[in-house]
Amino acid sequence: MKNRLKELRTERRWTQADLAGALDVSRQTVNALETGRYDPSLPLAFTIAAVFGRRIEDIFIP
Known part of the structure; x- marks a missing residue:
């Protein structure tokens, strides 16, 4: 599944570690x-969407 995570993260000038901290996951x-x-997972996808203030469908592309 494709996604816009890197694009959204760099728009905020966050490192992978910054995003990992916001999501409570590892940088890896x-x-x-x-x-x-x-x-x-679905719960993590909802958390990602909430962190960026977007819908899941706006971040993940099937």
Whole structure:
């Protein structure tokens, strides 16, 4: 699944570690999400959407 995580993160000038802290996951998890090697669980997808103030559909592209 493709996503806009890196784009949204860099718009805020956040590092992967910054985003990881906001999501309460590891930096490696953020990296895996951004590169498409890991699809988030539904609860994590909702948390990501809340952190960026967007809908899940605006972040993740099937």
